[in-house]
Amino acid sequence: MHFFYDAVTRIENHAITRWKQSGKKVVGYTCSYVPPEIFHAAGILPVRLRGIETDGMEIGDAYFGPFICSFPKCLLQQAGKGEFSFLDGVLIIPGCDAMRRLDECWRKAGEDHQGIVPTWFEYFDVPHKSEVHGMNWFVQEIRNLIERIERQFGVSVTGTALRESIREYNRGRRLLKTVETLRAEKNVRVSGTDVFSATIAGTVLPREEYTRQLEKWLEDLSGRDPLEGEKKRLMVIGSIADEIDLFQLIENGTDAVVVAENLCFGVRYEGNEIPVNGDPILSLARHYLETSVCPRMFGKYKQRLALLREKIERAGVEGVILQNIRFCDLHGSENGLFQRDLEAEGIPCLRLEREYGPLKETGRIKLRIDAFLEQIA
Ligand code: SF4
Known part of the structure; x- marks a missing residue:
């Protein structure tokens, strides 16, 4: 269990550090609707973003205000503190409205805190219904995501x-x-x-x-x-x-x-x-x-x-x-x-x-x- 505890009790665990040291890329994402298989197929490590280890909320509070869930606030707090500086990219997903706002708040905070928005900072939309229209849209969204990954990281994600x-x-x-x-x-x-x-x-x-x-x-x-x-x-x-x-x-x-x-x-x-x-x-x-x-x-x-x-x-x-x-x-x-x-x-x-x-x-x-x-x- 020690290995798992180390991995889940810190934002940048030892395995991520080793991955980075070997010259490979890491992308953070914010929701369980993202297929991490896509990043895996591109040779990139997908890491689900977590707001653990926060010891204050001055950055999250400033951009989000008081009446909102503390999860995206903790993510922004950690981003503002530079705790996600190991990331080569971030993918934001509108799991809910609070998470949708993380996209704009993080970008805005990036104007005031140098270097907290990675070059590849993208949005991945997820429909709210899985029937025909929603499914067609989602399939297209995945295809677009693959193209954006290929362009940015110079990789090819084959079938x-x-x-x-x-x-x-x-x-x-x-x-x-x-x-x-x-x-x-x-x-x-x-x-x-x-x-x-x-x-x-x-x-x-x-x-x-x-x-x-x-x-x-x-x-x-x-x-x-x-x-x-x-x-x-x-x-x-x-x-x-x-x-x-x-x-x-x-x-x-x-x-x-x-x-x-x-x-x-x-x-x-x-x-x-x-x-x-x-x-x-x-x-x-x-x-x-x-x-x-x-x-x-x-x-x-x-x-x-x-x-x-x-x-x-x-x-x-x-x-x-x-x-x-x-x-x-x-x-x-x-x-x-x-x-x-x-x-x-x-x-x-x-x-x-x-x-x-x-x-x-x-x-x-x-x-x-x-x-x-x-x-x-
Ligand atoms: S669904 Fe949205 S508001 Fe609810 S816990 Fe998740 S991030 Fe917070």
Whole structure:
């Protein structure tokens, strides 16, 4: 686990530094709708941008103002501090309006803070529906992205290279599926914090290295004893979360274990492999637009609820923590619907509103989690 913890607890981990030292390029991107396979096929390391390690908000606050989600603010704060200076490019995705504003705020901040906007600073649009019009648009968006990468970095992204990259990512997907099977066991032998770290690591590490480490970790896991003591089995869902402190807060010193989650940095449709035959661009478009369901998409509530039910049943979940970052309308409102529907089925739910970034309100959050655990028999 040490390798994964190193990768997920710092913005520029050792593997990224080694990659840079070998003269290769790194591009940061902001949302799970981007197919990282495209960068992989171009020989570029795709790194999902995270706002961890922030120790102030003076830059984020100045450009965004007070009434907005703290995730894009933390990203801007870190950009303004030069923490993303290892990047050769950035791709912004309008996952929500707050993330769309990151594009303009980062550009504006770049006028005042020298060198924080990389030469290649691009926007990748994602439709809000996956039916015909949306899908055609998304396919075109992917083709445009490939052309822009080829022009900027002097590379060629061929169909063969894309298929190879899809194969490589599929290997990781299969391994994560096995992890999900393991954590769903009655006598669970792995903490949610460990699984979450291993999943986030997949978004910030060179893929081959990640897959190798995942294989080793799985070998180790299969020989492990179950965690000590009777455990209350939880699921965590909601707004963006890539801070393992939240999971540690839930699990450390309690009798709880997170056995499932539905978070855009976590495992959503594990094992959902991308077909390698046929047009790779079409396969990527279908996979990322149709299966990465998030409340930003129209008409997918029932699909998301069905996914939660399936996870609850498979992993024997006894309680669900529905967290949302303050001012996150997408997850804040959807969590209300989930709570209504899950509680109607007898599944205890805890709604938590919080800020992204270093957990400032640990006392309040811990108190509420402890009270919730007491509710679960
Ligand atoms: S947490 Fe909500 S508001 Fe914040 S970036 Fe994600 S979707 Fe947007």
